[in-house]
Amino acid sequence: MAPHSPGTDQIDTLLWIGFVAGxxxxxxxxxxxxxxxxxxxxxxxxxxxxxxGGRGIxxxxxxxxxxxxxxxLVLGIVYTEKAQEAPATGSAGLQAAGSEPLRIEATGQQWLxxxxxxxxxxxxxxxxxxxxxxxxxxxxxxxxxxxWDVPELAGKRDAVPGKTNRVAFRxxxxxxxxxxxxxxxxxxxxxxxxxxxxxxxxxxEAFVESEKADIQTAQDRxxxxxxxxxxx
Ligand SMILES: [Cu+2]
Numbered sequence: 593m594a595p596h597s598p599g600t601d602q603i604d605t606l607l608w609i610g611f612v613a614g615x616x617x618x619x620x621x622x623x624x625x626x627x628x629x630x631x632x633x634x635x636x637x638x639x640x641x642x643x644x645g646g647r648g649i650x651x652x653x654x655x656x657x658x659x660x661x662x663x664x665l666v667l668g669i670v671y672t673e674k675a676q677e678a679p680a681t682g683s684a685g686l687q688a689a690g691s692e693p694l695r696i697e698a699t700g701q702q703w704l705x706x707x708x709x710x711x712x713x714x715x716x717x718x719x720x721x722x723x724x725x726x727x728x729x730x731x732x733x734x735x736x737x738x739x740w741d742v743p744e745l746a747g748k749r750d751a752v753p754g755k756t757n758r759v760a761f762r763x764x765x766x767x768x769x770x771x772x773x774x775x776x777x778x779x780x781x782x783x784x785x786x787x788x789x790x791x792x793x794x795x796x797e798a799f800v801e802s803e804k805a806d807i808q809t810a811q812d813r814x815x816x817x818x819x820x821x822x823x824x
Contacts, residue, residue, distance in 0.1 A: 596769065596790075597745045597761040602675035609667050613660075675747065678726060679762035685725035686793040693728040693760060694721070700731065700738030700751035702777060703784040713803035718787045722796035723766050731757040736778060742771035742788050750775065763790040 595604045634640035678693065686694060696719065697708040707719045721727045731740055731751035740759060741748040749759040763769070771786040791799070 595744060596764050596767070598677075598679040598764075599675045599746055599761060600744060602671045603747060606668065606671045606675070609664070609671070613664055617660075678728070678760045681726045681762065682724040684723060684793075685762070686722040686796060688793075688797075693726040695728050695730060696721070698729045698731050698740060698751065700733040700735075700740070700777070700784075702735050703773075703780040705738075705740070705784070705786045709800045709803070711800050711804055713800045713807060715803060717785070718789060720789045720791060720796060720799045721763060722793040723763055723790050725793065726760060726762050728758055728760045731759060737775055738777045738784065739774035740771065740786070741774040742769050742786065744769045745788060748774050763788070766790045766792065 595601045632640055632643065680691070681687070681693070695710065698719070699706040699708070704716055705719070706714060706716050708714045729740065729749075731749055732755070733751040733753045735753065737753070738751045739748050740751060745763055746759050746761040749757050751757065767790055769788045769790070771788065773781045773784040775781070777784065
């Protein structure tokens with residue numbers, strides 16, 4: 593799974609740092625152990641040497657481990673901070689909003705995501721966003737806690753009833769990214785998937801315009817039917 597937004601790049605880097613640190617520690621412990629076994633093992637007929645480390649070696653090993661842990665802590669903090677920075681819209685992105693992010697409301701409901709765009713168009717299940725643009729999702733829920741989770745674009749974030757949580761990303765490439773339910777939100781939670789389609793700014797504008805027009809046509813038709821008395 594490759595990262596496709598600046599925040600996920602940092603998360604990816606953090607995972608690698610953790611992995612490499614783990615490998616270094618495992619290697620160091622094993623090398624030390626094998627060295628000690630070979631150097632101080634018992635020979636037939638003679639006792640193994642009994643040695644105790646002096647204060648010097650204890651301080652050196654302890655100090656080295658401390659520095660290692662401190663370096664990991666600092667790297668962890670730096671990359672976590674970076675991952676949370678809002679990724680600004682680039683030159684290939686949607687320029688209409690200026691320096692403001694494109695704000696889209698994402699509503700979790702059992703068991704479907706609804707997306708409300710700034711021009712009052714909405715879509716279910718599929719979110720369409722422009723490439724290279726800072727997108728800020730405002731996550732809300734109408735019932736229970738749902739989790740919005742599209743790992744290639746952003747970290748997970750919960751949609752909690754009565755609260756608005758935000759998650760920001762900037763997709764670097766056009767394409768389709770999938771998300772699954774990450775929180776048990778009732779019987780059909782496993783079916784609560786989502787899809788993010790990243791398109792050019794022009795295609796995005798065309799999409800929200802045509803969605804809006806379709807919704808308007810449908811609403812007009814309902815009003816027409818009600819007025820003519822054909823509707824039940
Ligand atoms: Cu859910």
